[in-house]
Every structure is written in structure tokens, then in C-alpha cells.
Amino acid sequence: MARALIHVPPSAKRGEVIEIKTLISHVMETGYRIGVTGQPIPRDIIEDFVCTYNGEEVFRAKLYPAIAANPFISFFTIATESGTIAFSWTDQHGATQVQTAAITVE
Amino acid sequence: MAGGGVFLRIATRPALATPETMQEAVRTAIGEATVKKGRVKLDLPPIVENGNSVPCTVAVESPMTATDHVKAIHIFNEKNPQPNVISIKLGPRAGRAAFTTRIRLADSQTVTAIAEMSDGSCWSDDVDVIVTLAACLEESLH
Numbered sequence: 561m562a563r564a565l566i567h568v569p570p571s572a573k574r575g576e577v578i579e580i581k582t583l584i585s586h587v588m589e590t591g592y593r594i595g596v597t598g599q600p601i602p603r604d605i606i607e608d609f610v611c612t613y614n615g616e617e618v619f620r621a622k623l624y625p626a627i628a629a630n631p632f633i634s635f636f637t638i639a640t641e642s643g644t645i646a647f648s649w650t651d652q653h654g655a656t657q658v659q660t661a662a663i664t665v666e
Numbered sequence: 667m668a669g670g671g672v673f674l675r676i677a678t679r680p681a682l683a684t685p686e687t688m689q690e691a692v693r694t695a696i697g698e699a700t701v702k703k704g705r706v707k708l709d710l711p712p713i714v715e716n717g718n719s720v721p722c723t724v725a726v727e728s729p730m731t732a733t734d735h736v737k738a739i740h741i742f743n744e745k746n747p748q749p750n751v752i753s754i755k756l757g758p759r760a761g762r763a764a765f766t767t768r769i770r771l772a773d774s775q776t777v778t779a780i781a782e783m784s785d786g787s788c789w790s791d792d793v794d795v796i797v798t799l800a801a802c803l804e805e806s807l808h
Contacts, residue, residue, distance in 0.1 A: 577761035590770075592747045593802055618759040621767075626743060626751040628719040628768040628801075635754075638761040 562586050566647060568661040572639035580611065580619075581634040584649050584657070590625035606631055608650040614643040639665045682772065683749040688742050691749035692780065695740045696788050701780055705789040708741075708779040712794070717771040717801040722751075725764035726781040726789070736763035738782040745775040746801075770801035 567581040584606065591603025603625070611619040618637045637645075642665045650656045683691075692701070709723040728736045735758045741751035751769050763781070771777070774797045780790045 590747065613759065616759070618756070619765075620755040621765075622753040624748055624750040624752060626746050626748060626770045628770050631767070633765060633767050635756070635765040636760050636762040638759055640759075 562649075562657065564647070564649070564657060564659045566659055566661050568645055568663055569639075570662070571664040571666065574639060574641075574665050576639045577636050578639050578663075579634060579636055580645065581632070582609075582611075582647055583630060583632045585630050586649075586651075588623075588625065588627055588629045588631060592625070603652065606649050606651045608648075609633060610648050610650075611635070611637070612646045612648075613637060614641065614645075639663060641665050682745050682747055683743060685744050688744050688749040688778070691742055692740070692778075695738075695742075695750075695753060696780060696782055699782070699786060699788045701788045701790045703790060706739075706779050706781045706791040708777065708791040708793050710777055710793045710795050712796065714771060714795055714797045714799075716799050717773075717797040718799075719768045720771055720795070721766065722769045722777075723764065723766040724779045724781075724791075725762075728763045728781075728783065730758050730761055730763055732758045733784065735784045736760075736781050737784055739763070739765070740780045740782075741769070742778045742780070743769075743771065743775055744777075745773040746770065747772065751777070771795060771797045772800050773797055 562585045564584040572578050589604040593601045595601045609621040619635050646660045648658045705727045707725045726736045740753045778792050
């Protein structure tokens, strides 16, 4: 779907609250704009964002057209164990992009 | 003549959200719960030069334990085409009930953040934002 940038600290202490930053390149076309031909530009929105930590969901967002293009979301989670943090973005057509990051917890 | 032009321009714009449709969206999201002021901090710049991308942070006071945590946070607006901005779900695994994103604002308006707690209570914060360049809605040929 698109290019995604993720920032997860590569290592953390057990129980530490870590900040995760995510950005995906996407037009987030609202469907309310009129193009140069006079026709409305079709809506094209990423609607769902989910973050899982070793398979367990820790954060979920439902996005609306009022989210700016190239959706940026930063949030927190507790570093519980070493493993994989996975991110998925799903657009209104059902296309999903998944990206993962590894974290080492001491 | 000028007045007629303004009228036509308004008539062709998409229907905007209103404080009433925002209230409907709030009820759809949180049900009939009473919303109290406090515990939530919505951080938005008071004057926005470009409504296409406005940094927006919400932080909620909560210990984020298994028995006392924030379940969901919603952001609503009064004057964009749609009243919803974003709804997030989180739990004790978050550690801290806060997030940041970038939003669109079509006009100067009040933006509201509402947090749903695990005990069922709801808390909110409002920010009035002045937007000098609106996020584009109808541009181009109008």
C-alpha cells in the first residue's frame, strides 16, 4: 500500500513505558474535495490502525477523514517481554499493510 | 451580486457538522454516559495557520491498572464535514493514556476529547481553535 515509518526503541527495561511513533504515507482523501474536472475526488481513507505486542492487541485506532494526510500516530505501551511489535493499517477497501519491529526487553 | 455569490458558494459546499451532529456522534460513541469536565488534557495550538495538519495530543490522568484504566479516547469536532476525528481503544497495557496525531480542521471551532474509563465514567476537555487557512474542502473550481 504505502511506505510506513515506525520508531520503536530497540531495547527497554522490563515494565518501562515506551513511546511508539508511526507514520504511513497515504493521501487520506476525504471525499469532500472537488477535482479540477468538477467531479468529487473519491474518498480514500485508512480506517483502522492496530498495534499488537507478541500477538496481543495493545492499541487500536479508528481513523476518519479528519486525520491529516500521511497519518501520524504516537502512543505508549509497557515493555513486557522481548518479541515483536506489529502494526497494521487497513484502508476502506480492505487492503492491509503490516509492518513489524523487534524489541529486546532486559 | 456579491451576496448571491456568497450564497451559491455556501450552497455548493458539503454539509458541515454542527454542534448537534457532534452531540449525536458523541452519543453513538459513548452511549448515554454523563460526560464530566476534567482528567483529560487536549493539547492543540490555539491559533492554527494551516488546517490541513494540526498536531493534536490527548493525555488522560489515570493509573492505567487492570482495575482502573482508560478504555477509549475519542476526538470530535463541530465544523468539519464529519463530526468524528479519531477513536482509539487502549487498556492497562498502554502504561500511559496518551497519544498524538495530526488532524484536519475546516474552520475555527471547538474540538472536544472524551475519555471512557474502565468504571464507565466519561471525562472531557474542549479547546477553541482559530484556523486561518482551512483544510481544503471544495477548492479548485469554486
